[in-house]
Amino acid sequence: xxxxxxxxxxxxxxxxxxxxxxxxxxxxxxxxxxxxxxxxxxxxxxxxxxxxxxxxxxxxxxxxxxxxxxxxxxxxxxxxxxxxxxxxxxxxxxxxxxxxxxxxxxxxxxxxxxxxxxxxxxxxxxxxxxxxxxxxxxxxxxxxxxxxxxxxxxxxxxxxxxxxxxxxxxxxxxxxxxxxxxxxxxxxxxxxxxxxxxxxxxxxxxxxxxxxxxxxxxxxxxxxxxxxxxxxxxxxxxxxxxxxxxxxxxxxxxxxxxxxxxxxxxxxxxxxxxxxxxxxxxxxxxxxxxxxxxxxxxxxxxxxxxxxxxxxxxxxxxxxxxxxxxxxxxxxxxxxxxxxxxxxxxxxxxxxxxxxxxxxxxxxxxxxxxxxxxxxxxxxxxxxxxxxxxxxxxxxxxx
Amino acid sequence: xxxxxxxxxxxxxxxxxxxxxxxxxxxxxxxxxxxxxxxxxxxxxxxxxxxxxxxxxxxxxxxxxxxxxxxxxxxxxxxxxxxxxxxxxxxxxxxxxxxxxxxxxxxxxxxxxxxxxxxxxxxxxxxxxxxxxxxxxxxxxxxxxxxxxxxxxxxxxxxxxxxxxxxxxxxxxxxxxxxxxxxxxxxxxxxxxxxxxxxxxxxxxxxxxxxxxxxxxxxxxxxxxxxxxxxxxxxxxxxxxxxxxxxxxxxxx
Ligand SMILES: Nc1ncnc2c1ncn2[C@@H]1O[C@H](COP(=O)(O)OP(=O)(O)OP(=O)(O)O)[C@@H](O)[C@H]1O
Ligand SMILES: [Mg+2]
Numbered sequence: 001x002x003x004x005x006x007x008x009x010x011x012x013x014x015x016x017x018x019x020x021x022x023x024x025x026x027x028x029x030x031x032x033x034x035x036x037x038x039x040x041x042x043x044x045x046x047x048x049x050x051x052x053x054x055x056x057x058x059x060x061x062x063x064x065x066x067x068x069x070x071x072x073x074x075x076x077x078x079x080x081x082x083x084x085x086x087x088x089x090x091x092x093x094x095x096x097x098x099x100x101x102x103x104x105x106x107x108x109x110x111x112x113x114x115x116x117x118x119x120x121x122x123x124x125x126x127x128x129x130x131x132x133x134x135x136x137x138x139x140x141x142x143x144x145x146x147x148x149x150x151x152x153x154x155x156x157x158x159x160x161x162x163x164x165x166x167x168x169x170x171x172x173x174x175x176x177x178x179x180x181x182x183x184x185x186x187x188x189x190x191x192x193x194x195x196x197x198x199x200x201x202x203x204x205x206x207x208x209x210x211x212x213x214x215x216x217x218x219x220x221x222x223x224x225x226x227x228x229x230x231x232x233x234x235x236x237x238x239x240x241x242x243x244x245x246x247x248x249x250x251x252x253x254x255x256x257x258x259x260x261x262x263x264x265x266x267x268x269x270x271x272x273x274x275x276x277x278x279x280x281x282x283x284x285x286x287x288x289x290x291x292x293x294x295x296x297x298x299x300x301x302x303x304x305x306x307x308x309x310x311x312x313x314x315x316x317x318x319x320x321x322x323x324x325x326x327x328x329x330x331x332x333x334x335x336x337x338x339x340x341x342x343x344x345x346x347x348x349x350x351x352x353x354x355x356x357x358x359x360x361x362x363x364x365x366x367x368x369x370x371x372x373x374x375x376x377x378x379x380x381x382x383x384x385x386x387x388x389x390x391x392x393x394x395x396x397x398x399x
Numbered sequence: 400x401x402x403x404x405x406x407x408x409x410x411x412x413x414x415x416x417x418x419x420x421x422x423x424x425x426x427x428x429x430x431x432x433x434x435x436x437x438x439x440x441x442x443x444x445x446x447x448x449x450x451x452x453x454x455x456x457x458x459x460x461x462x463x464x465x466x467x468x469x470x471x472x473x474x475x476x477x478x479x480x481x482x483x484x485x486x487x488x489x490x491x492x493x494x495x496x497x498x499x500x501x502x503x504x505x506x507x508x509x510x511x512x513x514x515x516x517x518x519x520x521x522x523x524x525x526x527x528x529x530x531x532x533x534x535x536x537x538x539x540x541x542x543x544x545x546x547x548x549x550x551x552x553x554x555x556x557x558x559x560x561x562x563x564x565x566x567x568x569x570x571x572x573x574x575x576x577x578x579x580x581x582x583x584x585x586x587x588x589x590x591x592x593x594x595x596x597x598x599x600x601x602x603x604x605x606x607x608x609x610x611x612x613x614x615x616x617x618x619x620x621x622x623x624x625x626x627x628x629x630x631x632x633x634x635x636x637x638x639x640x641x642x643x644x645x646x647x648x649x650x651x652x
Contacts, residue, residue: 347454352491353501355451356561357479357508366504370495370544 005034013055014114017147020058023117036110045290045322046261048110051230052204056176058118059146067138068169069198071387076136077123082148084123093129093160098122103151103182104210111206111234115149115180122151122180127162134163134384139179141170141203151180158186158214163381166195166207169227174202184212185219187241192220192379196391199227201257208234213273215241222375223250224388225260226395232261239266239273239301248277249375253395254319256285263292266306270298274305280375281312282368283319292324293338299330306334312342313371365396402467404429404569404600405450410461412449419445421625423461427569430597434611435604436636437622438644443604444488446622447573451485452478465569480512484567486558488574488604493545498557501545502527502564509565530563534590535583551578559590570594570601576610588613608640621647 007015011034018027035052036043061083067076077087077096087096102119104112123137137152156162168177177199185191199205205228213219223233237246252260262279281289291310312321325338345367353363372392379385405427412420419442427433437443449456450463452475463471470478493501506526507517518526531538534556546554555575562570572591576584591601591614603614611619611633619635620627621644628647629635639647 348491349493351451351453351475352487352493353496353504354475355453355479355485355487356501356505356565357476357512358501358504359476359508360474362504362508363476366496366501367493370493373495 005032007031007034008049008053010052010055011035011049017055017058018117021118021120026113026117029113042109042263042292045288045292045324046232046259051259054174056145056147056174059141059148067136067167068140069167069196069387069391071134071136071165072383074134074136074165074384076138078138078140079123079150080140080142081146082120082150084121087123091131091133091135093127093131094135095126097124099124099153102149102180103153104180104208105182109208109234111178111232112180112208115151115178115206115208118149118178119151119180122153125152125154126157127155128157128160130160131162134165134381137164137166139166139168139177141173141175141177141199143171143173145173145175147176149178149180152182154181154183156183156185156189156191159188160186161190163192163384164194165384166193167198168196168205168207169198170200170203172200172202174204174229175199176204177206179207181207181209182212183209185214185217187214188216189214190218192381194221194379194384194388195223195233196388197225197227197231197233198391199231201227201229203228205231207232208236211235211237211246213237213239213241213244213246216243217241217245219246219248220378221246221248221250222379222388223262224391225250225252225254225262226391228260229257230259232263235262235264237264237266237275239268239275240270242270242272244270244273246275247378248275250279250291251372251375252281252283252289252291253392254281254283254287254289255395256287259288259290261290261292263290265294266296268295268297268301268304268306270300271302271304273301277306277308278374279310280372281310281321282315282371283312283321284315286316286318288320288322290322292326294326294328295336295338297329297331297334297336301331302333304331304334304336306336308338310338310340311371312340313368314342314344365393368396401429403427403464404466405602406462406464408462408464410446410449410463411459412445413457413459414445414455418459419625420449423626425620425627427600427602429600431617432595432601432603432614433618433620434616434636435602435620435622435627436606436639441622442625443622444573447485447488447571447604450478450571451475451483476508479565479567480509482568484562484565484570486555486562486570486572486575488577490546490549490554490558492547492549494547496545498541498543498545499527502541502561505561506564526564527560530560533563533593534560535586536560552580552583555579556583556587559587563590563594566594568599570599571604572601573604574606575603576605576607584610584613608636611636623647
């Protein structure tokens with residue numbers, strides 16, 4: 001760390017912003033280390049120093065915040081440019097409020113640090129019972145390009161059942177969002193957590209989702225990245241109770257000029273937990289999708305059953321899909337593994353469909369949908385499933 | 400003379416620099432069923448793929464006319480909506496595509512090409528149920544992904560189900576009999592025969608005379624080394640079965 005770090009305009013702006021908010025320690029760290037480069041292992045494929053060219057001004061509260069993306073039959077709370085709207089009419093069993101500061105557990109990660117230093121106030125949700133209506137946290141950007149850090153702290157009580165959807169969207173501008181969600185799931189609770197990045201093509205989107213999964217709890221996540229020039233979603237599940245189970249899934253849809261990264265770091269801390277992380281990427285044009293998946297199994301976490309799968313579909317010659325699985329296993333009686341596939345649509349499949357009269361575009365769409373079926377099919381709420389299918393179909397049509 | 404349903408003129412085809420079809424000439428008039436027999440590797444499936452429009456084949460010479468229209472420049476989907484149907488020797492498994500979704504898409508593609516509106520779901524269900532019943536197809540099977548986990552015989556029956564639904568004017572059946580047990584052969588043959596009429600033409604590729612007892616052809620062609628070397632009545636199939644292909648090889652030379 002003795003070499004002098006040359007700071008770029010993005011870093012200088014960030015340092016300035018940190019100082020203005022009184023986060024002097026973080027400002028000093030950033031001055032000394034700069035943004036992570038490819039030499040930092042977890043940013044190897046997403047070199048922030050090279051990719052983040054500038055940082056817009058810190059956002060100021062504004063805008064009414066009609067949803068850009070509406071899912072019928074849901075309850076919604078908006079966070080516009082970081083300002084948390086007053087949550088009204090929450091369903092029975094949901095207590096909404098705010099907490100000061102940020103929500104993530106301290107961690108040696110630049111995006112987590114920045115989020116923690118910059119977030120002034122976070123949304124808080126406490127959930128108990130069986131909530132039929134999906135809850136939507138709608139994080140929006142309004143007006144000129146803004147830099148916004150947000151947080152949401154969610155506690156799901158023992159035995160509760162809920163679906164939470166987080167939408168990120170905004171005006172046509174080079175916004176920078178750095179978002180955090182801390183989701184603690186009680187014993188035996190069942191949670192579906194969907195995040196949907198629909199940011200403008202010029203925007204930068206960072207999100208970190210930390211999950212604490214208790215005994216016999218079941219979690220299903222789906223992180224969809226469809227917007228933004230540069231996106232990175234960090235998924236940090238921690239399995240802390242026996243029988244905890246999660247399907248951690250993600251999908252990056254990237255087109256010309258987009259770079260999307262999904263990075264998971266899963267910690268299996270106790271015996272008998274299981275997970276089936278599944279990440280899919282579809283890339284077209286000149287684009288890049290990155291999937292990093294790390295499974296860490298503690299010495300005590302015997303009988304861990306974890307299989308990580310990454311599948312990529314390339315629809316152009318200039319597209320790149322990069323996958324890096326990592327297993328760190330300290331227990332001896334576990335079933336852990338990883339696999340990855342990457343390729344194009346199968347010509348024989350395409351021919352078979354076309355030989356029955358289905359035109360090429362329709363046939364390709366059918367095959368892409370088939371590729372994604374394993375991510376979308378398990379979502380129980382039908383109007384939510386339809387909305388997500390709509391996002392995917394919209395992306396496919398706007399080739 | 401009326402336009403034949405299928406006319407192949409001096410068709411030469413290569414794969415990766417190797418000539419597989421070496422001047423195929425074949426005419427199938429409307430309403431007729433023709434059989435093609437020939438030894439393994441003689442180019443029968445290649446012919447069927449080239450007719451259906453599969454990529455990777457280079458047509459170096461010749462023409463293929465479907466009901467008078469040259470189809471060689473058409474996409475596979477255009478040929479299909481023009482009325483050509485290939486029942487595959489090896490039907491493809493497509494995970495994630497529901498069989499019913501696929502059938503409906505295929506049927507609607509045909510209707511769209513004819514300027515008709517999309518089929519209603521009840522009408523579609525009825526049509527599938529009817530054809531399925533005739534072919535002894537378990538409706539549970541149709542709830543699965545396309546051809547995925549179907550047995551060899553089930554795949555072949557599913558091909559004929561598609562044919563029955565799409566009602567093509569030119570059917571090409573590539574070894575539809577292989578992998579079928581005796582009862583299934585009867586069922587499938589009945590399915591095929593019920594589609595015979597004065598208009599629809601069929602080209603049935605097979606190794607076994609047995610199939611031709613069920614689906615009785617008007618003409619039998621012997622295929623050898625990439626071309627038709629002999630054509631005759633249905634008794635030609637019996638002759639082939641008795642003598643083997645050797646006698647016909649000399650005719651090719
Ligand atoms: N994609 C390919 N690349 C190279 N050679 C091929 C390809 N497809 C077919 N061939 C060759 O072309 C020849 C004809 O094959 P084809 O499948 O048409 O034979 P067939 O008459 O259908 O045989 P069978 O009775 O065994 O089904 C064979 O020698 C085969 O190896
Ligand atoms: Mg063959």
